[in-house]
Amino acid sequence: MKLLNLIKTYRYFLLIILFDVVIAFFHPGTGYTIFKYTAGNFAEMLSILPPIFLLLGLLDVWVPRETIIRYLGEGSGLKGIVLSIILGAAAAGPLYGAFPVAAVMAKKGTKYSNIIIFLCSWSTLKIPMFLFEMSALGIKFALTRWLVNIPGILAIAYIIDRLIGAENKAEFYRRQMANP
Structure with a gap:
C-alpha cells in the first residue's frame, strides 16, 4: 500500500x-x-x-496568521493587492518556486485573488527582469510593459476569483490546511 x-x-x-x-x-x-x-x-x-522551503518554514513560524489575514486576507483591500504585487515582483527564482509560497500564503489566510495576483506578479513583474529591460530596451519599454501587465494581472485575478466559486475556493483552502 x-x-x-x-x-x-x-x-x-x-x-x-x-x-x-x-x-x-x-x-x-x-x-x-x-x-x-x-x-x-x-x-x-x-x-x-x-532555500525556498527554509524561508517558508521561517515565514510559517515567524509571521502570525493574524498578520497575514490583516494585510493579505479577505478584508485587506487595496493594501493586499499592492502587497501581493510587491511580494511577487521582489521574489527571486523560477515560477515553480512560487507555488510552495502560495500554499503557505493560503494556509495563513491570504485572500484567493491575492494569491493569484502574487503568482502572476512572480511570473511577469520580477524586478531583475524590469532592470534588465530598462538597460537593454529602455525605460519607456520597461515601464510600458509594467503598466500594461498590472491591469492584466488584476483582471486575471478578478476573473479567476469569480469563476472559481466559493465551493471550489473552500476546497482549495481545506486542502492547504490538510497538508503539513
Missing part, C-alpha cells in the same frame, strides 16, 4: 524517467541528450527549492 502511494505521488517524475529510458533505448544519442537536460533541470530544482 505504501509503495502504491509512493508511486502515485511520484508518477510524473517516474513517467519522465521512463520516457527518457525508452528514447535512450531506441535512439541512444537523443536519449543521452534528453537525459542530460532532465538531470540538469532536476539538479537546478534541487538547488532552488531547499
Whole structure:
C-alpha cells in the first residue's frame, strides 16, 4: 500500500524517467541528450527549492496568521493587492518556486485573488527582469510593459476569483490546511 502511494505521488517524475529510458533505448544519442537536460533541470530544482522551503518554514513560524489575514486576507483591500504585487515582483527564482509560497500564503489566510495576483506578479513583474529591460530596451519599454501587465494581472485575478466559486475556493483552502 505504501509503495502504491509512493508511486502515485511520484508518477510524473517516474513517467519522465521512463520516457527518457525508452528514447535512450531506441535512439541512444537523443536519449543521452534528453537525459542530460532532465538531470540538469532536476539538479537546478534541487538547488532552488531547499532555500525556498527554509524561508517558508521561517515565514510559517515567524509571521502570525493574524498578520497575514490583516494585510493579505479577505478584508485587506487595496493594501493586499499592492502587497501581493510587491511580494511577487521582489521574489527571486523560477515560477515553480512560487507555488510552495502560495500554499503557505493560503494556509495563513491570504485572500484567493491575492494569491493569484502574487503568482502572476512572480511570473511577469520580477524586478531583475524590469532592470534588465530598462538597460537593454529602455525605460519607456520597461515601464510600458509594467503598466500594461498590472491591469492584466488584476483582471486575471478578478476573473479567476469569480469563476472559481466559493465551493471550489473552500476546497482549495481545506486542502492547504490538510497538508503539513
